[in-house]
Amino acid sequence: MESKKTILLAGATGFIGKELISELSSSFELKILTRHKDKLNPNFYFWNPALNEIDETVFENVTHIINLCGAGIVDKRWTESRKKELSDSRVIPAEFLFSKLEFIPKLEQYITASGINCYDIENTEKIYSEEDEIAHDFVSQLVKNWEKGADIFKTKCEVLKVRISFVISEKGGGITKIEKPIKMGFGAIIGSGNQAMPWIHLTDLVRLFHFGIDKKLSGIYHAVSGNSTNKEVTLLLAKKNQKRIWLPKIPAFILKIILGKLSILVLKGLKASNSKILAKGFEFKFKKIEDCF
Numbered sequence: 001m002e003s004k005k006t007i008l009l010a011g012a013t014g015f016i017g018k019e020l021i022s023e024l025s026s027s028f029e030l031k032i033l034t035r036h037k038d039k040l041n042p043n044f045y046f047w048n049p050a051l052n053e054i055d056e057t058v059f060e061n062v063t064h065i066i067n068l069c070g071a072g073i074v075d076k077r078w079t080e081s082r083k084k085e086l087s088d089s090r091v092i093p094a095e096f097l098f099s100k101l102e103f104i105p106k107l108e109q110y111i112t113a114s115g116i117n118c119y120d121i122e123n124t125e126k127i128y129s130e131e132d133e134i135a136h137d138f139v140s141q142l143v144k145n146w147e148k149g150a151d152i153f154k155t156k157c158e159v160l161k162v163r164i165s166f167v168i169s170e171k172g173g174g175i176t177k178i179e180k181p182i183k184m185g186f187g188a189i190i191g192s193g194n195q196a197m198p199w200i201h202l203t204d205l206v207r208l209f210h211f212g213i214d215k216k217l218s219g220i221y222h223a224v225s226g227n228s229t230n231k232e233v234t235l236l237l238a239k240k241n242q243k244r245i246w247l248p249k250i251p252a253f254i255l256k257i258i259l260g261k262l263s264i265l266v267l268k269g270l271k272a273s274n275s276k277i278l279a280k281g282f283e284f285k286f287k288k289i290e291d292c293f
Ligand SMILES: NC(=O)c1ccc[n+]([C@@H]2O[C@H](COP(=O)([O-])OP(=O)(O)OC[C@H]3O[C@@H](n4cnc5c(N)ncnc54)[C@H](OP(=O)(O)O)[C@@H]3O)[C@@H](O)[C@H]2O)c1
Pocket: 010, 011, 012, 013, 014, 015, 016, 017, 033, 034, 035, 036, 049, 068, 069, 070, 071, 072, 073, 088, 089, 090, 093, 113, 114, 115, 116, 164, 165, 166, 167, 173, 174
């Protein structure tokens, strides 16, 4: 019997990574990197890419790397130092892993998380595909550099870049942040409410990563089940929690004061296509946003 392939996971101690570990654990040997010594156990290994720290024995037998590293894009206001942190936390881990290639001779595939918010957000009618040009705003350029950090692996192996949309799950993530005020009876529609919100259920996202390994995919793929709107999601969450949305819409200028430049991510949205992954034979379990709640 063929022995299991070994996947090295970076940035997998968070919201998506935990689910990905449970999706992949029966099919693959997993080795998980973390910067936190208190999280170590036989499958978890310490590293600190910013300080060039890693025990190189972790690379033994590794055939695949999945890199989900990245500081939270909407967690803090985008000051200049935060912007640097958002970029460094994505680019430095990839470059650090690349610098260790000599220890990973069996590497077949490098998979990176990436983001869907990389197209011209002002064009609200277009449904963007993977071939469309990357825009020039801060998040789009962050995505560009993030993916450039993955592309350096092309000299060695297949490189798969998964442009992740808004991830929905009962287990946490952004949806719990939207749901919290609604549960308390203070939910409100943001801006016009019509801004597009491409989304994917966490279950489908981790299945998509698994599919990408099984099918040896390379290139860019959107991880998007559908395109909803802020208003649709808010009303569905209100219905689920048996609450009424009675507050007026939150005007754009208030959000700009509260959130600064990152308000663009909640006030504007773009639509993205999933035709490319469907054409490869991937089937979504959660096809309609209503199914997620
Ligand atoms: N959740 C979403 O809706 C969504 C949507 C689009 C894209 N994404 C992207 O998908 C990836 C995973 O998302 P998530 O929601 O699971 O994030 P998360 O829960 O915040 O987890 C982030 C992970 O990145 C690692 N990390 C953070 N800063 C790092 C640094 N400077 N160096 C090395 N590792 C670092 C952390 O590892 P340790 O602290 O254990 O070392 C942690 O495991 C992120 O890159 C995120 O931008 C997420």
